Amino acid sequence: RWVLSLQCKGSRNFMSALRRAVEVDFKDKEKHKSQGLYLLTTGIPDQETHTISAYVAEVCRGFDLQLHVCLFSGVKDLGSSGVIPARYADPTETASAFKEIVQAARGRFHWFGEAGIFESDDITSIVSEMEKAKNYSQKCAFLVESLKQRS
16 A cells, blocks of 8 residues: 555665555555565666565565566666666666576566567466467377377
C-alpha cells in the first residue's frame, strides 16, 4: 500500500529500501503463507551483489518471502536525471547481478527495455513447458504410428 504514495527519486540504495520493506512495512507477515516483493529498477544497486544476496537469502528464509526483479534497460545518458549512481555497471553486468540476487531470494527475474523482452524467467518456464509438451506429443504420435504398422 505504501508504495503507491512513493515518487521516483533518490539513489540505488537497495539495502536500505529492502530493510525498510521487510523490517518495517511487512506488518502482519505472520498471517500470510507467502509474500512477494517486486523490485522495479533501472540499474545496479549501490551495494555489492554478494552482500545483498546473503542478506536476501537470510530474510527470505525467515518468512517465506520471494523477491522478484524487473530490470528496465532504457537508453539514456548516465547522470541525465541529475543523480549519479554510486556504482555503475553495463546492462549485462547489472542483469547478472540481479539474477544472482533473485536466485538467493527464490524469486523471478525479468529484463526488458524499449526493444522488448531480453530475458524473463516466466517466459523461459513457459517455453520449456511448451517444448516438453511438443516432445511428449511427438512420442505419442510415434507410438500410435508404431501400433498402426503392427496391425
